[in-house]
Amino acid sequence: MSLRDVVITGIGLASSLGEGADVHAQALGAGTAPNVDATSFAPYPVHPLKPLELDRQIPKKSDQRQMEPWQRIGVYTAGLALDDAGLKDDAEAKSVLQVIVAAGGGERDHAVDGAILTGLRGANAPGSYLNERLMGDLRPTLFLAQLSNLLAGNIAIVHGVTGASRTFMGEEQAGVDAIRTAHARIAAGQAEVMLVGGAYNAERRDMLLLLELGGYLRKGEFAPVFAREAAPGAITGSAGAFLVLEAADRAASRGAKIHAKLTHVGATRSRRQPGTVEAALRGLISGFGPIDSGALAVSAATGAAGITAEEASAIATLPQVKSVATGDLVGHAVEAAFPVSVALAAAAIANGQANEAIVTGAGHWRGEGAARLVKA
Template identity: 85%
Template sequence: MKHGVVITGIGLASSLGEGIDTHADALAAMAAPVVDTTSFAPYPVHPLKPLELDRQIPKKSDQRQMEPWQRLGVYAAGLALDGAGLKDDAEAKAMLQVIVAAGGGERDHAVDSAILTGLRGANAPGTFLNERLMGDLRPTLFLAQLSNLLAGNIGIVHGITGASRTFMGEEQAGVDAIRTAHARIAAGQAEVMLVGGSYNAERQDMLLLFELGGFLRKGDFAPVFERETAPGLITGSASAFLVLESAERAAARGATILARLDAVVATRSKRQPGAVEAALRGLLADLGPVAPGALAVSAATGVAGVTAEEAAALATLPQARRVATGDLLGHAVEAAFPVSVALAAAALSKGQAREAVVTGAGHWRGEGAAHLVAP
């Protein structure tokens, strides 16, 4: 028996601010993005709007031991629990399962900078690198970098004692986190889940990694689907968490249903020319018929070629209103797909559309799509 899956809680925080209303209003108006073009010049970044952390992470000691991406994720998870009415429900939190899409922890920028500078003049770069890594990195840094610490901190701060899982793998981690949570509820293996991701774009180490791969945009902001002349990512600090429930459980407890999550699908193409468009067309077909005028929320990266193919696939949807999440709050890598699903659900909950499709092709690998319907 396949159970219906509904969204009863949304936690969203980004450069636009926090909450369903803020982001739904920004999407409806296609509000101008908040972009910082100076702090990490020549790379533009969507910086996180400051949060009142005490509202969701009351202990200062908890705040201090987390890195920024973890604080952001724990905060958004708290918003989702509040929205679903589960924050003070000990019984629900005992059965609540958590799935997090996460990247690596944050690095010691001063040490990394010194090592990279020294490598230029080293006679034996490999030996120099090993010696410096062994001698300069403090042991506690490796503990702070553990990706599953976000799930652990969510459990500690919010009192969740159910099982947790952490997925890694850039954008596809976010797709598979949502897909797995949906599948478990649909199959009757779980009744309620908290799923999402978090990304801190204001990290020199991540900007370096993306630049070394040739993915970053330089200069001023440009809309996601207009970056072919100067292609690349513009990353954004953002987090989204969703409370997913079986329709039966949500109805039994009288929960407000924000949207219905009907399907989540994923694939991994070999990234030859035309492969991304074909993959996304196939995923959209797997979602089933989409009514004319549906909302199409794209987690497209802005990377040349891939983004154009995602646009071509979306053009097959009948009279869809296309919105790029990156135009509002930047690309949040692991959190990009959860953020886009959360945006679509927020829009549906506010009556902006009756149906929504979410797509996302990773900057290097992986494609995903989801289908949502208004309650």
């Protein structure tokens, strides 16, 4: 069976740099200094979201209030992508538009978490104490309101998208598989147009705690992703990215502007022994065919020890490419990291900065992904 070409006709991006594909493409081309807050969550630096005019994409205040910050970021960038693709007011298109979301868990009650952690220090039976507090202090209704698939639901409600939706939950690989699945469904003729992406709020003490417990965060001042040997670790960033992927013939028939063609998306999971991340990424890239010597490499590398050096080594095997780390521009956005990187690559191609781009990403503790984009 021959597969159909898949193109990107809509890009929605928001981060610490601002919003829109052009803003991010210009920052990528100019090497704009990142926006980093090293004090609010010290000793952990973060890339804070540049304030958004939420009313532009989420008109109802009631909708804004019932969403958590990461959901607002996602719904907002989904709206940007629909606007960019010329589909925001196309009811017929939105009736068949399928949505795939990469999302993490709901945001937690910091006061409850803080009280539990404080009490654990003096508990005679920490296990029993923890179980009792979790059963008694957490509000079930609040937890149910934080289900990750509410992002897809809010996109449907706010933007009037009534096609099928799917949610991939958890870490960087959710973003990889969201893009991979959307691409595969269109290429195989199982869908005509899809809205795919993710969102992440880095300005959360609960997520900083979880990542720090695993030893994944950088402390102190900002340093470029591939120059953190002395103090490795991720610097997270609040960001959202959604893409409208479309069958090339459908896009052509409606005269849509095509930013780039998405030719390949691959995912794998190595055993995370020394050398396996590099081998996994090189294996994915080798399946893409010959790479142009002037290609752009966009890396969603985390900055975490070991795997970041291996990702750099995999990129170094590409023929004379220019490389950029997404984390140097907007920080690491976990579930949204790969969608943000693909969106950056598409924006760079659309703005004439490259004719081809390779996107790579190794999750902070599991999962690897790669994609190839070319000028349409």
